[in-house]
Amino acid sequence: MSDLLDKISNCVEFGKINHLSPYPPEMIGQEGADELTQKALEDKIAAADILTKALVPAMERVGKKFRENIIFVPQVLMSAKAMNTALNHLKPFFRTGEIRRKGTFIIGTVAGDLHDIGKNLVAMMVEGNGFEVIDLGTDVGALKYMDALREHPGSSIGISALLTTTMVNMAGIVKEVKRNFPDTKVAIGGAPVNDDFRMKIGADFYAPDPQGVVEYLNAMTR
Numbered sequence: 001m002s003d004l005l006d007k008i009s010n011c012v013e014f015g016k017i018n019h020l021s022p023y024p025p026e027m028i029g030q031e032g033a034d035e036l037t038q039k040a041l042e043d044k045i046a047a048a049d050i051l052t053k054a055l056v057p058a059m060e061r062v063g064k065k066f067r068e069n070i071i072f073v074p075q076v077l078m079s080a081k082a083m084n085t086a087l088n089h090l091k092p093f094f095r096t097g098e099i100r101r102k103g104t105f106i107i108g109t110v111a112g113d114l115h116d117i118g119k120n121l122v123a124m125m126v127e128g129n130g131f132e133v134i135d136l137g138t139d140v141g142a143l144k145y146m147d148a149l150r151e152h153p154g155s156s157i158g159i160s161a162l163l164t165t166t167m168v169n170m171a172g173i174v175k176e177v178k179r180n181f182p183d184t185k186v187a188i189g190g191a192p193v194n195d196d197f198r199m200k201i202g203a204d205f206y207a208p209d210p211q212g213v214v215e216y217l218n219a220m221t222r
Contacts, residue, residue, distance in 0.1 A: 004045065005054040008036045008086060012058035012128075015078025017085050023078055033082040037089045047093035048100075051130060055086055059128030063211030073117065080124035087127070094132075101132040102221045106148045107158035108140030110173065113166035118190055122158060125210040131217060141169075142176040149181050156220070158213060159203075161190040171201040178202060185220065187213055
């Protein structure tokens with residue numbers, strides 16, 4: 001069992017999606033996360049073990065390597081694609097309750113901002129670590145967050161911005177969230193954002209990289 005889980009984990013870490021995938025070059029012709037996850041389920045390996053012993057450790061390694069500039073955005077995106085391929089096989093087990101999510105994370109790019117690469121990276125890393133992710137997309141204002149929080153009570157939220165001209169819009173969202181859902185934890189991030197700004201607007205957490213958000217959310221579930 002452990003050998004197959006290790007293979008799945010390696011495929012996710014290095015972005016090997018399936019047998020036909022040409023990436024990474026050193027794994028050409030090998031089975032990928034798609035086939036190996038299906039094989040693991042056929043071999044009666046518990047879906048929860050596939051998630052917690054293969055996918056989550058792989059995405060944690062990816063996050064740490066990205067933080068340390070060992071890998072870059074293209075490699076992270078390939079790992080995320082491999083992870084999503086494996087997760088597709090596990091979705092029926094989420095629906096039946098055999099696998100339980102750690103929690104729910106609602107994320108969007110702030111109102112006025114259409115950039116989504118950073119937001120997407122965070123969403124993929126968080127999902128790969130066992131959370132349900134509700135991606136609201138770009139140009140997201142307070143009302144969308146309010147609606148999502150009503151639909152998914154108990155969630156944490158993330159707000160991303162790339163532009164200095166739009167980061168100021170985070171303040172209004174945080175104010176409305178805290179006024180209507182005072183127990184909701186709010187994480188912010190993006191190129192122009194820092195921890196001083198977080199404190200100024202009353203958000204709970206700032207991370208300069210996706211792995212920081214993952215670690216913050218994991219700490220809240222312990």
